[in-house]
Amino acid sequence: MSYVTKSPWIIHYDGSSCNGCDIEVLACLTPMYDAERFGIINTGNPKHADIFLVTGSVNEQNISVVKQIYEQMPEPKIVVAVGICATSGGIFRECYNVKGGVDTVIPVDVYVPGCAARPEAIIDGIVKGLDVLAEKHANMPKSSVSASDAAEEKVKDEDMAIEVRYYGKTAEELDEDIADERVSDAQSVKYYSSSDKDADDSGDKNNGKEEV
Amino acid sequence: MEFDFTATAALSALAYLVIGPFVGGLLAGVDRKITAKMQGRYGPPILQPFYDVRKLLEKEAVTVNKGQDFYVMSCLIFMIITGVLFFAGENLLLVIFTLTTATIFLVIAAYSSNSPYAQIGAERELLQIMSYEPMVLLMAVGLYMVNHSFYVKDIIHSEAFSLFPLGGIFVGYLFILTVKFRKSPFDLSMSHHAHQELVKGVTTEFSGRTLAALEVSHWYENVFLLGFLFLFFANGTWYMAVVGVVACLLAYFVEILIDNAYARMKWQFTLKSAWFMTITFGGVNLMLLYFFKMFGIL
Numbered sequence: 142m143s144y145v146t147k148s149p150w151i152i153h154y155d156g157s158s159c160n161g162c163d164i165e166v167l168a169c170l171t172p173m174y175d176a177e178r179f180g181i182i183n184t185g186n187p188k189h190a191d192i193f194l195v196t197g198s199v200n201e202q203n204i205s206v207v208k209q210i211y212e213q214m215p216e217p218k219i220v221v222a223v224g225i226c227a228t229s230g231g232i233f234r235e236c237y238n239v240k241g242g243v244d245t246v247i248p249v250d251v252y253v254p255g256c257a258a259r260p261e262a263i264i265d266g267i268v269k270g271l272d273v274l275a276e277k278h279a280n281m282p283k284s285s286v287s288a289s290d291a292a293e294e295k296v297k298d299e300d301m302a303i304e305v306r307y308y309g310k311t312a313e314e315l316d317e318d319i320a321d322e323r324v325s326d327a328q329s330v331k332y333y334s335s336s337d338k339d340a341d342d343s344g345d346k347n348n349g350k351e352e353v
Numbered sequence: 354m355e356f357d358f359t360a361t362a363a364l365s366a367l368a369y370l371v372i373g374p375f376v377g378g379l380l381a382g383v384d385r386k387i388t389a390k391m392q393g394r395y396g397p398p399i400l401q402p403f404y405d406v407r408k409l410l411e412k413e414a415v416t417v418n419k420g421q422d423f424y425v426m427s428c429l430i431f432m433i434i435t436g437v438l439f440f441a442g443e444n445l446l447l448v449i450f451t452l453t454t455a456t457i458f459l460v461i462a463a464y465s466s467n468s469p470y471a472q473i474g475a476e477r478e479l480l481q482i483m484s485y486e487p488m489v490l491l492m493a494v495g496l497y498m499v500n501h502s503f504y505v506k507d508i509i510h511s512e513a514f515s516l517f518p519l520g521g522i523f524v525g526y527l528f529i530l531t532v533k534f535r536k537s538p539f540d541l542s543m544s545h546h547a548h549q550e551l552v553k554g555v556t557t558e559f560s561g562r563t564l565a566a567l568e569v570s571h572w573y574e575n576v577f578l579l580g581f582l583f584l585f586f587a588n589g590t591w592y593m594a595v596v597g598v599v600a601c602l603l604a605y606f607v608e609i610l611i612d613n614a615y616a617r618m619k620w621q622f623t624l625k626s627a628w629f630m631t632i633t634f635g636g637v638n639l640m641l642l643y644f645f646k647m648f649g650i651l
Binding site: 216 | 385389392393394395396397398401404405407408411412413414415552553556557558559560561564
C-alpha cells in the first residue's frame with residue numbers, strides 16, 4: 142500500500158478567484174470539517190506539497206506563477222481545480238485577460254465545480270484525487286534517482302529533436318546563418334526614417350485603442 | 354577522556370537508537386491530536402507523523418544542490434550521536450556541543466539553498482541558538498555543582514536530588530524548551546503549522562527524503578531534550594525515575610498548551626526574554642548555590 146494517500150499535503154493557489162472558493166478551502170480546515178483528520182495539511186510550500194489546489198481562473202499575469210508552482214512540486218503530484226472558474230473559466234471565461242480554466246496551463250486531475258464549491262465537495266475532490274495520486278506513485282520509476290535521470294534523458298531527447306530539425310547543417314553553419322540574419326535585421330532597422338517610425342507608433346496606439 | 358562503555362550504557366544507547374524515533378514520532382502524533390482537541394477538532398490519527406515520513410520517503414528527490422543532502426544527513430547523524438552519548442552516560446558538555454553541531458549543520462543546509470525564505474530562516478535559527486545556548490550551558494554547570502560530575506551516568510546515580518537546589522535552572526530550561534521544540538511563540542525559524550510569513554523557514558527548500566531525515570532528527574532531538582529534563586529528577590531510585598518520566602510528559606503537555614495559546618513573537622523578544630530568564634533564574638540560582646556551598650549549607 143502506498144503512503145502517499147495517507148498524508149496528502151496541499152498547496153493552495155488563488156488564480157483570479159473572487160475569494161469565495163478560497164474561503165471555502167479554508168473552511169475545510171475549521172473544526173466543522175477538519176480536513177486534518179485525513180492527514181491533509183495546508184503547507185503553503187510547493188516543495189512539500191502533493192496536491193495543487195487552484196481556485197479561480199488563470200489569467201495572463203499568473204500563467205507563469207501557476208506553471209512554476211506546478212514544476213516545483215516533486216512527483217507524484219496531482220492538480221485539483223476548485224470552483225467553476227478553475228474548471229472552465231466560469232463567468233470570467235470571456236474576459237480579455239482570462240486564459241481560461243486551470244487545464245489550459247497545467248494538466249488537471251480532478252475538477253470540483255461549484256460557485257462557490259462547498260467544503261464537502263472540496264474534501265470529496267481531494268479524496269478522489271488520492272486514487273490518482275496512488276496510481277501516479279505506482280507508475281513512478283522505482284528509485285527517485287532514476288526519476289531525475291529520466292528527466293535528464295527527456296531533455297537530451299529534446300536536444301536530439303532540435304538536431305534532427307536542422308539536419309544537414311553543422312552548428313557553426315547555423316551560427317553563421319543566425320549572425321547573417323541579425324545583421325540583415327539591424328540593417329533593415331536603418332531603412333526607417335524618423336517620420337516613418339512616428340507614423341508606425343501612432344498606428345499601434347490606434348490599434349490598441351480599438352482593441353480595448 | 355575515557356569511554357567507559359559498560360553493558361548498561363551500551364544497552365540504553367542502543368535503546369535510544371532504535372526506540373528513540375518511535376517514541377519521538379508517537380509524541381509528535383500525540384502533540385497533533387492534543388492540539389486538534391484543544392482547537393475543538395477531531396485531529397489526525399496518532400500515527401500520522403509516521404505516515405508523513407513514509408510518504409516523504411516515497412516522493413521524488415528534488416534538491417537544490419548536492420551539498421544540501423550532505424548537510425541535512427550530517428544534522429541527523431550528529432543528532433543521533435548527541436542522544437547516543439547522552440544515554441550512554443557520557444560527558445554532558447560533549448553532549449551539548451554535539452547538539453550544537455547538529456543544529457549548525459541544519460543552518461548550513463538552509464543557507465546552502467540560496468532561497469531567501471530558507472536564508473532568513475537560517476538567520477533566525479542562529480538567533481534561536483543564541484537565545485537558548487547560555488541556559489543549556491548554565492544547566493550543565495548547575496548539574497555539576499550539585500552532583501560533582503559532568504558525566505550523565507554519575508548524575509543519574511547520584512544521591513543528590515537535583516530539582517530542589519536547581520529549581521531556577523529548571524524553570525529556565527522549561528522556558529528554552531519552547532524554543533527547542535519549535536513551539537509558538539518562539540517558532541521563528543520553522544513551524545509545523547501552515548501559512549506563515551517565511552513559507553516553511555529553514556525547511557523551505559527541503560523535500561522528500563531530505564525532509565524526512567530532518568523530521569526524524571527532530572524526533573530524536575525531542576526525546577533527548579526530554580531526557581535532559583529527566584536528569585533533574587533522577588537520584589538512582591526507581592520511584593523517582595517514574596516521577597521523572599511523568600514530569601517529562603507533563604512538560605511536553607505544557608509546551609503544547611503554550612504553542613496553542615500564543616502567537617509568534619519577534620526575534621527580539623525571543624532573545625531578550627530567553628536571556629532574561631537565563632540571568633534571573635539560571636544565574637541567580639547558580640549564585641545562591643555558590644553561597645550555600647561556601648557556607649557549607651549544601
